[in-house]
Amino acid sequence: MSRTPQQIFQSYIYAGAMTRNPDALAENFTEDGVYEAPLVPAGAAFPRRLVGREEIRDGMAAYYERLPKDDRSPNFEKSGFVLHTTADPDVFIAEIDMVFDSGEGSNEQDTVVSLVQIFRIRDGKIAQVRDYFTPDLVS
Template sequence: MPRTPQEIFESYVYAGPLTRNADALAENFTEDGVFEAPLMPVGAAFPRRLEGREEIRRTMAAHYLRQAQDGRSPNLEKSRYVLHTTSEPDVFIAEIDTVFDGDGEDVAVSLVQIFRVRDGRIARLRDYFAPELLS
């Protein structure tokens, strides 16, 4: 039985933002999967496009190492998301408001992700977030 958008999204979020496990994150993608961050400027430390499961694994492992040094983690009680299905069965959209605990002040981040899936895995993910969040 194929995974639902909810299952795919939750697996992706658990592997990525919550546990920062690049191996688990990469396994959510098809072998030829694509991860895109279209709003990232050319030449930024975080790439605009990653092609293939192994490039996603390698690049996100390095990113998670850098990210671990910032000490921020999402507050699940304050964060929210809504999944929107589309007329195309292999496409869904996640509308996300993530709250990070800060030093005395929470930081809220809003973003949108568009998922295209194939055989229960992510074939293409377009992640629209503010680039300054990674600088």
């Protein structure tokens, strides 16, 4: 059964940003799937390139473990995204404005992070995602 770009994207976001579940995240990818964050410098804590479902699982699990327990979580009610289909039915683009709450009782304003992700799909799974965001967000 083929999934729509909307279904693929929602499953990917739920597994990654919402629940930080590396097993569920990896299952969104083909066996040879590739995750790339081309703007992240080499040697950063956040993985720049992961190849294969197992490497995606292990790499993201290691990153999630390093996150501070008080790390601010995204507010999905305030956040938004637009999916763009392309002339290639196996490629879609996600434009995302993710909002991170300032936290209870904080005098700080919410933080808005804008990013773009390009998805290449094969057989209803992610064959490649290129994730473009400001690298200092994950340092």
